[in-house]
Amino acid sequence: MSAAGQTTASTKPAAEASAPVLEAIGLTISVRGEEGEREVVSDLSFSLARGETLCIAGESGSGKSMTSLAIMGLLPQPAAHLSKGSIRFGNLDLSNLPESQMRRIRGDRIAMIFQEPMTSLNPVLSIGRQIMEAIEVHTPMSRREARRRAIDALKSVRIPDAERRLDNYPHELSGGMRQRVMIAMALALKPDILIADEPTTALDVTVQGEVLELLRDLQRETGTSLILITHDMGVVAEMADRVIIMRNGRMVEEGKAVDIFASPQTDYTRELLAAVPRMRVGAEARQAPEDPQASAGVPAPVATVRGLQVRFDLHGGFFGRVDRRVHAVESVSFSIARDETLSLVGESGCGKSTTAKAIAGLVPYSGDIAIDGRSLHGLSAAERNAVRRDVQMIFQDPYASLDPRMRVGDLVAEPLLIHRIGSREERRNQVASLFERVGLSADQMDRYPHEFSGGQRQRICIARALALKPKLIIADESVSALDVSVQARVLKLLKDLQREFGVAYLFISHDMAVVENISDRVAVMYLGQIVEMGTRDQVFSNPRHPYTRRLIEAVPVPDPKLRRTHFARLDREIPSAVRQVGDPPPLLHLHDAGGGHLVAQ
Amino acid sequence: MTTPISPDMSTPLLPAKPRSGIWRQLLKRRLAILGLALIAIAVAGAILAPLLTPYDPNEQMFDGLTLEGAPLPPSEKFWLGTDLLGRDLATRILYGARTSLIIGIVANGAALLIGALVGITAGYFRGWIGNALMRFTDLMMAFPALLLAICLAAILQPSLWIVALVIALVNWVQTARVIYTETSSLAEREFIDAERTIGASTPRILFRHILPHLLPTLIVWGTLGISTTVLLEATLSYLGIGVQPPTASWGNIIFENQTYFQVAPWLVFFPGAAILALALAFNLVGDALRDILDPTQRGRA
Numbered sequence: 088m089s090a091a092g093q094t095t096a097s098t099k100p101a102a103e104a105s106a107p108v109l110e111a112i113g114l115t116i117s118v119r120g121e122e123g124e125r126e127v128v129s130d131l132s133f134s135l136a137r138g139e140t141l142c143i144a145g146e147s148g149s150g151k152s153m154t155s156l157a158i159m160g161l162l163p164q165p166a167a168h169l170s171k172g173s174i175r176f177g178n179l180d181l182s183n184l185p186e187s188q189m190r191r192i193r194g195d196r197i198a199m200i201f202q203e204p205m206t207s208l209n210p211v212l213s214i215g216r217q218i219m220e221a222i223e224v225h226t227p228m229s230r231r232e233a234r235r236r237a238i239d240a241l242k243s244v245r246i247p248d249a250e251r252r253l254d255n256y257p258h259e260l261s262g263g264m265r266q267r268v269m270i271a272m273a274l275a276l277k278p279d280i281l282i283a284d285e286p287t288t289a290l291d292v293t294v295q296g297e298v299l300e301l302l303r304d305l306q307r308e309t310g311t312s313l314i315l316i317t318h319d320m321g322v323v324a325e326m327a328d329r330v331i332i333m334r335n336g337r338m339v340e341e342g343k344a345v346d347i348f349a350s351p352q353t354d355y356t357r358e359l360l361a362a363v364p365r366m367r368v369g370a371e372a373r374q375a376p377e378d379p380q381a382s383a384g385v386p387a388p389v390a391t392v393r394g395l396q397v398r399f400d401l402h403g404g405f406f407g408r409v410d411r412r413v414h415a416v417e418s419v420s421f422s423i424a425r426d427e428t429l430s431l432v433g434e435s436g437c438g439k440s441t442t443a444k445a446i447a448g449l450v451p452y453s454g455d456i457a458i459d460g461r462s463l464h465g466l467s468a469a470e471r472n473a474v475r476r477d478v479q480m481i482f483q484d485p486y487a488s489l490d491p492r493m494r495v496g497d498l499v500a501e502p503l504l505i506h507r508i509g510s511r512e513e514r515r516n517q518v519a520s521l522f523e524r525v526g527l528s529a530d531q532m533d534r535y536p537h538e539f540s541g542g543q544r545q546r547i548c549i550a551r552a553l554a555l556k557p558k559l560i561i562a563d564e565s566v567s568a569l570d571v572s573v574q575a576r577v578l579k580l581l582k583d584l585q586r587e588f589g590v591a592y593l594f595i596s597h598d599m600a601v602v603e604n605i606s607d608r609v610a611v612m613y614l615g616q617i618v619e620m621g622t623r624d625q626v627f628s629n630p631r632h633p634y635t636r637r638l639i640e641a642v643p644v645p646d647p648k649l650r651r652t653h654f655a656r657l658d659r660e661i662p663s664a665v666r667q668v669g670d671p672p673p674l675l676h677l678h679d680a681g682g683g684h685l686v687a688q
Numbered sequence: 689m690t691t692p693i694s695p696d697m698s699t700p701l702l703p704a705k706p707r708s709g710i711w712r713q714l715l716k717r718r719l720a721i722l723g724l725a726l727i728a729i730a731v732a733g734a735i736l737a738p739l740l741t742p743y744d745p746n747e748q749m750f751d752g753l754t755l756e757g758a759p760l761p762p763s764e765k766f767w768l769g770t771d772l773l774g775r776d777l778a779t780r781i782l783y784g785a786r787t788s789l790i791i792g793i794v795a796n797g798a799a800l801l802i803g804a805l806v807g808i809t810a811g812y813f814r815g816w817i818g819n820a821l822m823r824f825t826d827l828m829m830a831f832p833a834l835l836l837a838i839c840l841a842a843i844l845q846p847s848l849w850i851v852a853l854v855i856a857l858v859n860w861v862q863t864a865r866v867i868y869t870e871t872s873s874l875a876e877r878e879f880i881d882a883e884r885t886i887g888a889s890t891p892r893i894l895f896r897h898i899l900p901h902l903l904p905t906l907i908v909w910g911t912l913g914i915s916t917t918v919l920l921e922a923t924l925s926y927l928g929i930g931v932q933p934p935t936a937s938w939g940n941i942i943f944e945n946q947t948y949f950q951v952a953p954w955l956v957f958f959p960g961a962a963i964l965a966l967a968l969a970f971n972l973v974g975d976a977l978r979d980i981l982d983p984t985q986r987g988r989a
Contacts (some may be wrong), residue, residue: 447885472887480885487878491984492900502886535983551886 107134108279108312109158109197113172116162116336127153127167128336133485140306140313142323142344145333146570147541151316154333155282158314159187159199165467166685172571176280197226198273200266202285207269208257213511214241214268217252221272243308244301246624254430258588262435263294270301272458272540282315288370291434292597296641299325318570320363321600321643325650332356332579344647362575363645364600366627387460388422389558389591390446390478395419395454397441401665414664416452417615418674422492424557426585428592430602432638433612436664439595442612446593447480459558478504479552484566485544489536495547496522514585521550525580542573546580561593568600578605599642616665617677621684629685706929709976711981714973726965727760734785743776745783746930746934751933752776769954770944780936787937791921792966793851798856803863804906808894810864813872818868825864833858834923841929851930862908870905871883874898903981907974915967938963 100428116128128150143151176180201207218237241249244267302355327344402411416438424645431439445452482488519529521533568575612622619632718878752774762769768777810818920937924930938959945955
């Protein structure tokens with residue numbers, strides 16, 4: 088395979104010189120709205136050579152997805168339409184091709200994979216049926232032949248035991264497996280162009296590494312041209328030959344990936360690259376000044392969690408008895424000191440969010456949680472509420488965590504109102520000062536959440552969490568839904584607020600780079616248990632547990648020169664946290680590897 | 689669509705105080721004004737009926753029938769014609785508005801209230817209480833509504849208020865079902881979790897955060913319910929367990945006269961138009977209210 092890679096690489100300059108596979112000339116897409124037409128993509132021109140990977144990168148609202156939909160002829164009707172320009176595919180002009188012809192090209196010559204592997208597969212058809220259908224639509228062949236092609240396709244995306252998997256339904260597969268099925272479907276007919284719209288955004292970081300590597304290998308084998316739409320500069324660095332940076336519907340910069348990362352020409356690209364959280368940057372800057380403090384909570388911890396356990400019963404069988412249990416969190420213990428940020432990292436389903444919810448009192452749990460020295464054990468509901476006032480939470484999705492029917496000022500004042508703090512006038516003044524503190528203006532208080540951008544909404548959520556002057560703020564994936572530049576600003580705000588209010592954070596994230604950026608201490612969770620815990624430097628400079636190493640390795644580095652050639656793959660699926668009743672998972676024992684660095688054996 | 693009731697009806701008076709701007713915003717919408725006007729006409733007609741018409745609703749007039757005993761079509765004397773017993777139809781519709789408004793607003797409102805309470809409780813708490821409530825709702829749905837109404841009406845002494853109660857007890861089930869589904873999906877939304885983490889009490893979550901989101905559904909069900917309840921009352925009257933004759937209601941005017949539809953179409957047309965206009969009026973106001981109360985819709989036409 089490496090030999091094949093060599094040859095393609097060497098023929099590439101020749102291919103670039105030949106006619107491009109796809110060419111967009113002066114592409115302009117308009118959307119009809121309430122206030123007339125608005126251009127979402129303006130005058131975009133680019134070309135795509137055979138076997139090339141072109142990344143279209145940009146933040147939300149930059150028009151990158153619209154561009155891909157325009158190429159596929161799938162612009163949302165009737166609002167959006169191609170108002171100017173053309174898309175040349177070979178000697179066809181896709182911009183005015185009738186739908187019947189477009190349908191023949193779609194899937195066969197140009198294929199597309201979407202962000203959400205959950206929603207882009209039909210849940211009531213087996214995956215084999217869906218792949219075979221995709222093949223049969225474009226090539227007349229017998230059922231048996233189609234089945235054979237489908238198995239080949241699944242094998243080519245390295246799905247183990249492909250023949251048996253063919254009869255599986257989408258819900259029986261993990262997210263990564265589903266995205267591989269989507270890729271298998273897209274590549275089954277060996278299209279000339281594959282458009283991947285944020286193909287790994289919904290996936291865990293280790294799975295993302297595998298899927299990206301797979302895409303790269305398949306492209307090398309089939310010579311397909313790839314258009315990769317992404318917001319993640321790490322993914323861009325990992326994959327791109329050429330990069331287009333877009334902003335507000337316009338191309339800001341175009342060039343070879345190496346050049347763009349090495350010497351960005353425009354301010355916007357520079358800002359974008361500067362905002363990308365990078366690993367191993369902070370480590371060199373600081374020389375372990377906080378080590379003595381980290382050795383086993385010297386000051387009274389703000390929150391202590393001992394033997395936390397969360398299990399959900401699954402009912403099944405004829406009488407709906409409990410026959411299986413989800414062991415979401417198993418015997419998790421940690422403590423957080425004042426002024427400290429403890430990060431819980433792990434991939435989806437590892438129990439990090441459930442831990443957060445247990446501490447916030449949103450799910451029933453067993454084990455002991457103490458806030459500011461007061462144990463919640465054996466307290467009445469009212470007393471528990473009083474203690475929990477010191478714990479506030481910021482959620483992942485700033486669009487979903489604010490009641491859309493309330494004014495933001497009222498939302499921020501609500502915690503004060505509930506706990507009967509201050510008069511109406513005092514509350515309003517306090518809310519105004521909170522607004523100013525998180526970087527919003529006080530005259531925005533009478534607006535509704537939908538009038539704000541994602542970053543602004545997250546600021547509102549932060550103001551709301553701060554209103555009660557809590558001792559601990561739980562941030563559950565609070566910056567994951569934000570664009571990188573916004574993310575960087577929100578993280579900075581969180582750090583500033585910590586210094587000012589002395590609040591402790593329990594920071595929950597799947598993003599290792601962000602975690603490295605903000606944490607004092609880090610705990611790595613896997614299947615409901617902590618496998619490694621220590622200060623940031625201990626965990627990131629000296630990861631002891633194989634899972635931690637894998638997580639760190641999987642993070643794409645935003646530098647094309649450091650591109651990985653190979654990513655270690657797991658051929659098996661991640662084991663499930665669902666177990667039979669009476670069969671609890673074996674508990675891991677953490678031992679001290681020196682200086683409070685706890686590692687599971 | 690307006691039923692010609694009386695020429696001396698001027699534009700209805702609206703409550704003077706503009707409370708929190710909702711009235712002012714309603715008055716900015718032409719369709720909402722039309723709806724409000726229709727409702728006001730119906731209410732005024734019902735209250736002022738004795739002043740608006742020279743006849744008694746139950747008076748069988750000698751000159752109200754032809755010599756052959758057929759009802760009279762609309763004329764100068766009887767604006768909307770007369771019914772089978774020679775009573776003035778316009779007068780009966782005016783007096784009937786009293787019954788129909790009470791049924792349409794009180795009975796329907798009560799049904800909506802019961803349904804919403806049951807649905808919200810079951811949808812938010814779920815567990816055994818939710819199961820019990822929803823299975824009971826299913827049971828009520830499976831039970832023929834008319835039969836239930838007949839049973840209830842037979843047990844209780846028939847009167848206007850009892851009829852309203854019976855209708856409410858029959859009609860709440862659909863609302864409960866719909867509200868249950870909506871509440872249970874709302875309760876899963878992240879902002880409800882967010883409310884819990886700031887220590888919001890259950891009533892606060894239910895009434896400040898869940899109920900406002902249910903308003904559009906409640907408004908739609910409420911306005912749709914008006915015509916159904918008015919007609920259900922007519923059905924009950926027809927079966928002799930509703931409002932007792934000779935008391936007029938829009939529904940029973942239709943039912944009394946429906947067999948003469950071909951020879952005397954006005955007897956069915958005018959009360960029918962009245963029901964339609966009332967339902968339409970509430971619908972228009974409801975639509976406007978829904979838009980005004982939804983901040984995310986603000987600024988759209």
